[in-house]
Amino acid sequence: MKIIGLTGGIGSGKSSVGNLLEHKDIPIYYSDLRAHEIMNESDKIVSTLKELYGDDIYVDGKLDREKLGSIVFADKDKLAALNELVHPEVFADFDTWKKEQNSDFIIKEAAILFESGSYKNCDIVVTVSAPLETRIIRTMARDDKSREEVMDRISKQWTDEQREEKADYIIKNDSSFLDLEREVEQFYYWLQNSI
Known part of the structure; x- marks a missing residue:
């Protein structure tokens, strides 16, 4: 069993990626929840x-x-x-x-996977990245927060660049949901061939 760490900054879409992977019967542990x-x-x-x-x-x-x-x-x-x-x-x-769990892969989803050090117990780490402005707008709408409140939360997390530097795989969430589905399909194919 391989542990996949799934991370990404607030508003990046890591939960959407998690949901798409869950539909492929990969068990997911949602750390923040x-x-x-x-x-x-x-x-x-x-x-x-x-x-x-x-x-x-x-x-x-x-x-x-x-x-x-x-x-x-x-x-x-x-x-x-x-x-x-x-x-x-x-x-x-x-x-x-x-x-x-009884699966070839399990996923540990966590916003602060790197900051908490729990990435060290993962076999593979994938990060979800999105443009900063997109993340701000998504989070403001989702959480009913001001721009300043969202920026304050973002400032407490690693940047996309920091996460990408340490990740084994990067999923870009900078376009449509259909494009995100394609990105996840590519990751799933990569995962199946990494065993």
């Missing part, structure tokens, strides 16, 4: 976040991600502390999930 779930499920994380940010960081038993984001994305030390708390739990959760 599981991190959000774990921050609601793990007693250790819930209690630590309440200690750090107050009981009102949870509303009706659910993490107020907007509030947490406004705190940690404004302070790199608080963001680093959050990552140090959550990443080990996500890594352990991925290992448990991996043992349940």
